[in-house]
Amino acid sequence: MNKVKVAVLGYGHLGKWHTEKAFNLENSELIAIVESYEPNQKAAQEKYPNLKIVNDIKEVIDEIDAAVIVTPTSTHFELCKYLMENKKHVFCEKPICPTLTQALKLEDSLVEGKVVQVGHSERCHQIWETLRPKIHSLGTPSHIKVTRVAAFKGRATDVDVVQDLMIHDLDLCKWLINEEVISVQAFGNKIRTGKWDHVTALIKFINGSSAMITSSRNHVKEIRSLEVSTDKGLHYVDLMNNTYSYAINDQFSNGEYVETSNYEKRDHLLMEQKEFYSSILENREPMVDYYDGVRAVRLVQAVIESLESGDEIKL
Numbered sequence: 001m002n003k004v005k006v007a008v009l010g011y012g013h014l015g016k017w018h019t020e021k022a023f024n025l026e027n028s029e030l031i032a033i034v035e036s037y038e039p040n041q042k043a044a045q046e047k048y049p050n051l052k053i054v055n056d057i058k059e060v061i062d063e064i065d066a067a068v069i070v071t072p073t074s075t076h077f078e079l080c081k082y083l084m085e086n087k088k089h090v091f092c093e094k095p096i097c098p099t100l101t102q103a104l105k106l107e108d109s110l111v112e113g114k115v116v117q118v119g120h121s122e123r124c125h126q127i128w129e130t131l132r133p134k135i136h137s138l139g140t141p142s143h144i145k146v147t148r149v150a151a152f153k154g155r156a157t158d159v160d161v162v163q164d165l166m167i168h169d170l171d172l173c174k175w176l177i178n179e180e181v182i183s184v185q186a187f188g189n190k191i192r193t194g195k196w197d198h199v200t201a202l203i204k205f206i207n208g209s210s211a212m213i214t215s216s217r218n219h220v221k222e223i224r225s226l227e228v229s230t231d232k233g234l235h236y237v238d239l240m241n242n243t244y245s246y247a248i249n250d251q252f253s254n255g256e257y258v259e260t261s262n263y264e265k266r267d268h269l270l271m272e273q274k275e276f277y278s279s280i281l282e283n284r285e286p287m288v289d290y291y292d293g294v295r296a297v298r299l300v301q302a303v304i305e306s307l308e309s310g311d312e313i314k315l
């Protein structure tokens with residue numbers, strides 16, 4: 001096999017972009033778009049007149065090797081289970097499942113040699129290639145502060161801001177620090193949707209590192225940034241503008257104490273899909289696997305538990 005036969009499930013807000021990647025990539029062959037909502041089926045048919053557009057994955061299950069799931073989170077468990085039980089490779093958008101119970105239950109359906117990749121796309125920023133090894137090589141606690149806030153846009157209100165946005169940073173901080181989480185404490189407000197709209201969570205790691213994450217969909221500013229403070233200095237990443245600044249315990253040759261540079265802006269969905277097909281064709285684990293997906297959902301659940309109880313949750 002030198003091309004993976006794939007179906008994209010869900011031609012909504014994000015599914016359109018995933019479809020474009022699956023259609024254009026060299027190592028994938030887009031067999032069908034599975035979409036259950038008629039207006040979105042029509043939009044898909046207009047854009048891809050020669051492609052098969054179907055209502056239900058069952059209609060094309062025998063024609064595909066793999067599937068990309070970009071349907072609402074509430075459908076992920078059933079779709080993943082069905083595809084995995086039919087021995088298909090699966091890429092599932094984050095979160096892998098809406099609840100930890102469902103995410104753990106999927107383990108029974110894992111098939112050896114079949115890839116399960118989860119869409120934690122924030123790991124794709126080029127800057128982590130430089131910054132992540134620095135955090136690891138220090139051997140001292142690192143303290144991360146992440147801000148991901150924007151004005152209310154009325155999107156993704158079927159889930160709270162923890163499942164929609166904070167999950168990216170829970171996964172990212174766990175991956176950057178690469179230590180066990182020992183506790184989670186969170187504070188927040190339900191402002192517009194009857195669900196948590198503005199949340200700050202403090203994650204503590206076993207080696208003394210910490211992550212303070214603020215996620216909001218009811219803010220007055222749009223900010224996406226991550227800073228890491230270590231004994232050697234501070235690193236600041238502006239994730240919206242793709243700049244990296246640092247102030248280490250030294251002076252730079254030009255006499256300055258802060259140095260700033262741009263880093264390469266990447267197409268994260270393209271990277272994720274390339275990785276998906278490559279890991280299938282090379283018969284290896286993908287960059288974000290099933291267990292990473294479960295870990296992220298476990299952290300989401302701890303944040304929610306802390307918000308509802310007011311307690312610090314020990315893991």
Ligand SMILES: NC(=O)c1ccc[n+]([C@@H]2O[C@H](COP(=O)([O-])OP(=O)(O)OC[C@H]3O[C@@H](n4cnc5c(N)ncnc54)[C@H](O)[C@@H]3O)[C@@H](O)[C@H]2O)c1
Pocket residue numbers: 009010011012013014015034035036037040055056057070071072073075093094095119120121164
């Ligand atoms: N990685 C990211 O940064 C990121 C960003 C946005 C959304 N997401 C995730 O992507 C998923 C989809 O989000 P969205 O904003 O595109 O949602 P959306 O509602 O815009 O689109 C979902 C589409 O799936 C269709 N659908 C529903 N059930 C289906 C089924 N059983 N089979 C086929 N089609 C079905 C709907 O009709 C709709 O067209 C969510 O899980 C969300 O968390 C991830």
